[in-house]
Amino acid sequence: MTTPLPRSLDPAQGELLASYLLRLAHQVGISPLDLAHRCGLTTGTVLSAQHLVRLADHHAEQIATLCRLDLAEVHALTLVEQAPSYAPLHPVYLGRHQSHTTMANDGRVFTAFSRYCPDCLADTADQPGGSIWPGSWRLPHTFLCPRHQRPLDWRCPQCQAPAFSNGYRTDGRWRPTQLTPAPRSRLHPARCRHRLGIGQVPACGYRLDQPSATGNAPTAAMAHTQQRLTEAARSVAGQDIGSLGRPTSPQRFLNDVRAVTLIICSTWPAAAETLRDVEHLDAVAAHADTRNRAATERAGPPEGGWLARSVDRPPGDPLRAAALMTLVVRILDAPDGQTALARSLSRLPSNGAAYRRLQRLTPTAHPA
Ligand SMILES: [Zn+2]
Ligand SMILES: [Zn+2]
8 A cells, every 4th residue: 555655746758758857756755766666667786767758557556646746737747648749659659568777778778778868957956856858858859959949968067977877887888777877866956976886886866957168059950950850759640741743741750860971871971962951061070970870889988979780770969860850851841852762762771780670660761
């Protein structure tokens, strides 16, 4: 029998479960691990990051009772509720046997870290329990903060680890992921929870809500791209949007985004040769270069800020993601987008991993 806490918190719009638990634990004065345990979310001392994606009914019911919420408020804290049209959040994509470690390395959902806007963390620092971390920062197509018109950050300026993460092992792979890093540490939610070692090593503790100077203000094309991708992911079934000059479902549009990303990166610099005045060409080129290196080279320490192993993984760095996504959406929005794609596709080796991956996608941009 779950006994409700004497006092609780209201979740914020778009807040993620990990953020809510950090704020409530901070407010009540217990560790996030203790709170998660009372919510029934722990297995031994393991606090799985899978709860970020969706919650089983019995978990949602226990959270609702303990935290004095209704079930709809609890489910709204999960990514699948916040981005219903984003396929990588659904069981068909995930498969029954995909672990959260595989999910972290696949890179389609950031279960191992979070991008962040320091200004948003600062704006909400005085909320009950402290700063709010939205779920949208866990999706690779979110690279701007529309409220502050700035690119997101993704690393802690002090320890350099990706924010909200357990960091990397020496071989460049993620340390085991958790719903919240350093779950035994009682820290304000705006503080970096990365620990440089294991055992009793304290967390970094840097305040991530301090002003930072990440890049320039986003261009109009980047802001448009961000809006298109966010609206598509948040759409519910039955809504139509445009892609490659025809109406299509949000799911197919996002699938097209993935297919075109794969084509651009696998045939780089073909797209740059076809499309003049590409914005931030250097950032797209840097991502394509990192991605196209042999797998053996990529097995080393993290370089260029990304270490997921899937062939079409998106960049972790928000500036690279902004440049790449802006190019992709420009192609999908252009009246002659099909022509530009066909030129790039003709350069894709039909015996390569990228071609095989492309065949498993079913977008309107699928090769004939
Ligand atoms: Zn912001
Ligand atoms: Zn740090």
